[in-house]
Amino acid sequence: MGLNCLTIPSTLAQSSFLVVPTTAKLSPVGSGVTKTFLIENVSKEILAVEIYCTKREIDIDGNESQSLVEDDFLLYPPQIILKPGESQSVRLTWVGDPQPPQELAYWMITAQVPIPVKTEEKPETIEQQPSQGIRVNISALFNHQGAIYITPRNIKSSLVLESVSHRKNDEGKDQLVILFENKGTAHQLLRDVEIKLTSNNNQNQSIILTKQQLNSVEGKNILAGNKRQFIIPWPQELPVGEVTATVEINR
The missing domain is CATH 2.60.40 (Immunoglobulin-like)
Structure with a gap:
């Protein structure tokens, strides 16, 4: 499994979308390997969202680190565009170890990403021709972290x-x-x-x-x-x- 160290940004703005459910448990094998999430745009703007998973590690002092998981999950679709009020189902499927010795902990990150918008600059004089540019709205990006647990049978905390x-x-x-x-x-x-x-x-x-x-x-x-x-x-x-x-x- 390929892992890359990540620093997950905190929420930068009020929630612009909702994710339901907010947390989930998946079985490592059988019918429970897949969970469906609903992502809804509750803002007044078109949103672009990408979804990915990270593995959680927490040290003795409570400091948490996350690593990108590339091979243990299938996410479909991994990127979506939502109009205001629109919702989209996303399927998360575990394809990793079918027999882990203990519960495995992950985050499912649902991250708003900027949408490039073409703009047309006004000419300063009649002779100047209009030119096109790209404007990117990054003033209000929002990220949601949902806890995902892979739960083998007969696990128990002690x-x-x-x-x-x-x-x-x-x-x-x-x-x-x-x-x-x-x-x-x-x-x-x-x-x-x-x-x-x-x-x-x-x-x-x-x-x-x-x-x-x-x-x-x-x-x-x-x-x-x-x-x-x-x-x-x-x-x-x-x-x-x-x-x-x-x-x-x-x-």
């Missing part, structure tokens, strides 16, 4: 709280380092996470981290086989030192 530890940042402030690991074969979203911390020096000193303290954790995605580290300020209610942690997550 999230564990691998460790909690203390560290000081560059300013000397105390911080709590929380390390999760997904040992399973499917991704896990961190929703309604509850972490209880108990001081190893005093078993009577325990706290449950608040939603505000865990704001950077809530909703984050840990892909199959991945680790994810979160660093938050050390809780003022707990003495600095070694702690024991238990976790509950809404699955």
